Amino acid sequence: MTSSPAADAAASLLADLIAHGVRDLVLSPGSRSQALALAAVDLAGRGLLRVHVRVDERVAGFTALGLSRETGVPTAVVCTSGTAVANLLPAVMESFHSGVPLLLLTADRPPELRGVGANQATIQPGLFGPFVRAAVDAPVPGDGDWAGLGAQAVDIAMGANAGVGLPGVAGPVHLNLPSREPLSGVAPMLDVTPGPASRPEPPAARELARGPRTVVIAGADAGPAAEQIAHDGGWPLIAEVVSGARFGRQLVHGYRALLDDPELGGRIERAVVLGHPTLSRQVARLLARTDVEVVAVRHGGEDLDLNGRTVSAASVVVSPGPADREWLGAWLTASAGEVVDLSVSAPDAEGLSSKDVAARRDAVRAELDAVRRPLDRALLVDAVWRATWPHDRLMFGSSRLVRVADSVLGGKKVPVHANRGLAGIDGTIATATGIAAASQAEGAHGVTRVLLGDLALLHDVGALLLPPDETQPRMQVIVGNDGGGTIFDGLEVAASAPPADLDRAFYTPHDVRLEQLALAYGWEYHRVTTRSALDQVLTTPVAGRQLIEVPLER
Ligand SMILES: Cc1ncc(C[n+]2csc(CCOP(=O)(O)OP(=O)(O)O)c2C)c(N)n1
Ligand SMILES: [Mg+2]
Missing domain, CATH: 3.40.50.1220 (TPP-binding domain)
Known part of the structure; x- marks a missing residue:
């Protein structure tokens, strides 16, 4: 193999990104992006970059969003040309609206192959429209080079004034990267010195x-x-x-x-x-x-x-x-006067040790009732909140549970995440896998917990697919399963529309067997129906990935 302009440009660009603070890169497989992918894996092998491979670009985008949420510096996302690029859009929109830095490195065909019906070639420049702080259609390596592009992209992603988005606020930046054959070649051995990301000078408070x-x-x-x-x-x-x-x-x-x-x-x-x-x-x-x-x-x-x-x-x-x-x-x-008391009452020690048989029996019965008390949403969010500590991370999906949590939970200083930029039910698990990877890097302790509804889980099932050759995150995905989207039962239209129509168009019932889903993707599965069982699973040390199903009443 000889060298190629595409391979040289890709290696220099990634070296530039690392020198300016980028530490994580998420890539999805593809041919046009091969030089970037190979350079990334090479840099990962040299300990200069953490590479996360995700087959589905939508998952890749949200995984990168989660990594950036946690690290505060841009994560790079690499994908091939065509529909692959469009799959990044949901994460890009969320990142724009929530002010999270992100770098989209999309491989493309050279200009002469665009607009002429060539395979897997579409209109990529400008694809993300108003949702990126900057968009660059780079020259084909050989015609021009990509020098300085990485540093500039990081600056703008971190909030340098770009004309799009608010100055000082982070967001996504798109580098569209065309190349001609040969698409890869011997990667040059560049000296790479990891440096910090620039942070824009804060304006006066x-x-x-x-x-x-x-x-x-x-x-x-x-x-x-x-x-x-x-x-x-x-x-x-x-x-x-x-x-x-x-x-x-x-x-x-x-x-x-x-x-x-x-x-x-x-x-x-x-x-x-x-x-x-x-x-x-x-x-x-x-x-x-x-x-x-x-x-x-x-x-x-x-x-x-x-x-x-x-x-x-x-x-x-x-x-x-x-x-x-x-x-x-x-x-x-x-x-x-508004504090909600969700505490499980302390055992009746006196009754339990009473000499009176009837009193003892009543105390035991009360104890068993407390243990077997079925879970409702308030008890569920309370148990998860109690089990979470500063070294853990808690991610909320945009289901009913986040509203219940917001209504009933008290104060606690724990790191919380949620994609509330646009409050989508998409990408919740993918975002959490990124948060887990970033927060557990370099031997850090803690568990990342995700609390979400069944439809939000099913929307992002693809994110359960994690490569077996990457470090497995410690995660608990806790699903409140009420058989569909019960958030819509609270809509005004629920009072007037025919119940069957409501069910079909809004509640959207399903009968997915989550256990089989979990097992198929290699996640440990637990089904819990009582507070004590939930407390137990939440407080047992977590070594890998768990899906915890909590059946809830509609
Ligand atoms: C991408 C996206 N599509 C649709 C919606 C609208 N939406 C909001 S909540 C919801 C249903 C959520 O159902 P589930 O996760 O089961 O939570 P539940 O309401 O049952 O608690 C939907 C479809 C959305 N927020 N985002
Ligand atoms: Mg639901």
């Missing part, structure tokens, strides 16, 4: 005066910064369960009811928003109120502005001065 009665709203991916602002301001903190900010002394329980309360929600003068709130009507209504001053810290590719006068800020700091204790106190007093 907006200072928040103390005057107005303020609440801090933490939506998806707000992170601990939201808790810090609430702490500094002495303001009540409304933190969605997917925010990563649901902890601390300012945290408000049962925020839906409190926002509906005219004495609390009704008296809000200012809302400071971090992340992307999506889980309650109450927060959406608050942010749409024109009498409320809304300050939104930039987050995804688009500004948040539901009331037509929201001010956007790159970051915020609180002016020094005394906090409004009365305001915070009113919220925290009301919040204390």
Whole structure:
């Protein structure tokens, strides 16, 4: 084998990416992309890159999204030409809307083979439209080179001003990479020095005066910064369960009811928003109120502005001065009454050791009832929340369970993920496999748990396919199986439309045997129906991949 311009360009581009912070690359098999794939595997062999192979490009895209979510630096995705490219679109849209950096390296035919009916050739440049911060149709190696492209792509993916998306906010970047035969050749042995990813200089923070009665709203991916602002301001903190900010002394329980309360929600003068709130009507209504001053810290590719006068800020700091204790106190007093008690009652020790046979029998019976108590959604989310610790990761799907979790769970400082950019039910498991791979790299401990509904699982079944020659992630995919999409039972139309039509078009019943599905893909399977069985499976050390089915009532 001799060298080829395609192989040289591919190796230099990947070396450039590694020098600028890229550590993970997800690839799907294909011919046109062979030079990139071979260079990637070579670099992986030299310990310079982690390569993750996924057959389905949609899965590959979401896996990369999960890796980037966890690492905060762009993950590269490599695929071949044709429909393969289009399969990346769902992950690209989510990454744009949730502000996650991503690099799409799509192989293409050279320009002379485009638009002339050549095999597997389509219109790839510009395919991702408004959802990429930048798109480059690179020259064919030999006609030009790809020098500098990698560094530039990383900068823009990390938020450098690109004209598309908000400056300072990360997102996807598309490099369309054409090549001519020979598509591969001897890979050049390049000196590669891993370097850090650039982070755009943060613009000056907006200072928040103390005057107005303020609440801090933490939506998806707000992170601990939201808790810090609430702490500094002495303001009540409304933190969605997917925010990563649901902890601390300012945290408000049962925020839906409190926002509906005219004495609390009704008296809000200012809302400071971090992340992307999506889980309650109450927060959406608050942010749409024109009498409320809304300050939104930039987050995804688009500004948040539901009331037509929201001010956007790159970051915020609180002016020094005394906090409004009365305001915070009113919220925290009301919040204390909203705490949901899901604790399993302590065993009746006295009854169990009583000398009276009847008393002992009653105590044993009560104990057995508690153990056998069937699971409902609240108990399920509570058990998963309790089992999760800071070295673990928890990913929520866009099923009913995330809303239940948001309504009932208390504060806990654990890393949480969810694709709330567009709240799709696609790609949940794939994203979680990426999160698991990144968070468990280099011997790190912890389990990645995914909590989702049955349709969300079935939508992303392809993500259960993991290559046997890659490090197996420690994962628990916990499926609340209610036989279809029960989220739609809460739609207004459910009250009027014929039940059979509703079932067919919305609930979409299925009778998939999840056990066989799990086993076919090499996942350990558990079916649990009681709280004690669930606690047991969640607290037993996890060595590999488990699918845990929890049957739920519709
Ligand atoms: C890609 C995509 N398609 C469709 C939807 C609309 N959708 C929202 S929830 C849902 C059903 C979810 O069912 P399941 O995961 O079983 O959760 P459940 O509602 O039963 O808790 C659907 C189809 C979506 N969010 N994303
Ligand atoms: Mg369901």
